[in-house]
Amino acid sequence: MKVVASMRGRSRLMLIAAMGVAALTASACSSNTSSPAASGTATHAPSGSATSGNITWWASPITTTSPDPRTVLISAFEKAYPNIHVNLQSAPTDTDTNRASLITTISGGATSPDVFMGDVIWPAQFGHSGLAQPLSSYFPSSYWNSFAPGLVQGATYKGQVYGAPFFEDQGFLYYRKDLLAKEHMAVPTTWPQLETEAAALVHKGVVKYGYVWQGASYEGLTCNFMEYLGSAGGTALNSGLTQATLNSPAGLEAANFMHSLITSGATPGAVTTFQEAQSMSAFATGQAAFLRNWDYGWSYSQTASSPSSVVGKVGVTPLPSFPGQASPGTSNIGGWNLYINPHSKNIAADVTFIKWMTSPAAQTILGTQFSEIPTVQSVRQSAAVKAKNPVLAIVGDTRLIPRPAQTPAYAKVSQAIYTNINSMLAGSASPSSALSAASSQINSAVGSSSGL
């Protein structure tokens, strides 16, 4: 009997212990949702004056080359601020995966990473949900005025700047100098001219593909579409961000042109599956005469170690426009900002880090060593940066257009654009029906707080 009694006592003890564990687990789970927020109201720290501390910087790889620009920048920063230690946390290369990881991390209340490198289209979404610290109060207005026009505006949501422009990117037209010279063709300045030349080169058998760009069902197609739309003088959203405006004569001109690129043979049908990598490899292996791509298209096509047969044969120019419209055509703004996690324990050091990363010293490293487009206007226009390569030399000649990313529903707006335009390119919808479908999906996205 004694044994039994002690057994009963022990099992009761076990139960109590188990309940204790359960209570602990439950409280650990709920602490995420009940902890007081550090976001919203800015805890005013001295702007960029901290000289010590440890911070974690979350950034995806900037280039695939060696040395890694992130570590080069970090060691230069640590030389300037020996008592601030920066720990690099490498983020996923896929932008959507990168964003999903950040959203779950920050909304879970994590204090790390302190500073994260995020896409230029994130400020509204992150600002709206309190996932990024408002930065306006940490920097004087002279700081914000040092950036190239449009970049700070793109990082602003409801009067607050959420991201410091780190490096910029935009669309360029790359072309094969040798093929154009051989066929006595001029570098195209209008879209119809590009189409005619590209189709002629294909029909003559000079090259396999005429003009390649990004037509897959993803964010990159929205960038491409915005360039045609902007060149035709159209916009995607009204200024109040409440109504789609792309179903317009300009929108139709853009969509019709994209459609005719495929039907005329200037662009292969395969473009409906092309992201940057596919279009880049078609051009770099000599299969295409024209390419729309970002800033890295130059260095990629001119690097001897890449599987390239076009070294020395490539030219670059701003994107063409439509006849009767302003020239050159519009280039879509891409690139990355630096944001602060609102839960960061060391915002003063974060600000110091961001301030240095957007200083002429860091921006010159990005431009002259890694061919990234600096965001600081003076560095962009400096002779050292312009002399680096032909792409950086013509940055000042391009006409920039932002994506309609000032609404927190931008991801859905973009999806409405790229899925419908992709369907149209694949031949499942006409240009006008694709535009009206995109338009109604955008209206329901910006009109309701949530949806699918």
Add this chain to the structure above:
Amino acid sequence: MSTPSVAPAPGGGVDVSGPGEPSTPRRHDVFRRQQARLGWGLSAPALILIAAVTLFPIGYAIAMSVSNVSATGSGFSLSGLTGSNYSIMFHAPQWRYALFFTIFYTVVTVAVEVALGTAVALVLERLTVGRGWMMALLLIPWSLITVVNATLWAYIYNPTYGVLDTIFSHIGLGSPVILGTRVPAIIALMVADIWKTTPFVAIIVLAGLVMIPRDYYEAAEVDGASGWTAFWRITFPLLRPTIALAVLFRVLQAFGLFDLPFVLTQGGPGYSTQPLAILAYNAMFRDLDFGPGAAVATSTALLVVIGCLVFLKVFRAQAGTEV
């Protein structure tokens, strides 16, 4: 969850009563209950851990699907009890299409995989030489991670330098854009899935085949039954429980289809290869629409559970009590 292994099996309890005391059934019962309680107590930490990592998220997802959820810098805030997430879902054409696509995809791929897998298992069973090698070879597609598989298939389907593109252009069929056109893209996904998963079905069915006693076939042969009759009258009925198991596993997996279209098509062209799982993922982690996203996830789980229960019921009714 199974009952804790510490609890003694019926009749297997240790008799702790002294030699002078006769043990009665009553005392046994009391002791067994106490033992069981100890068992539960000992396994409680493990059970609580499992609950924390599975039941809690499931419960949280269900709670999210019926609340107004917003992601804030300080975590998710859930407020109110609402049906609006489900209402948004039911009214979204993307959801209706994703539901149709997921069901259609599941039915077609599972049917083909079961038919092919059974055929492969029948061949494997008759193989005397090299069966081990064949099985190892067959298991390669199954053992590769789906994302790796999908990347390999992306090279095959690539419209500029892909294997299929080269074959098609050599036999004069031009350059079809497989992943960029609706019907070919759906078929391409199904082919990749079937290639990967048929061996899994084959292995399960083979295990069932090996269990069928040889004498049944000998008796059938004595009675003059043809191979075909023997298959339909002996092999197939006895394989039913095994096939049911394979179908269940496959339906559960196919309904959660995510990685293949995520790598190969990103749901395109348009929305035509977007399954429920990608729809829910995009709603939650791209658009921060956690409520509607949770509604999609919860309803998908509910649908697959109901589907499996109905399937089991029908199968059990047909196959007697063997399942």
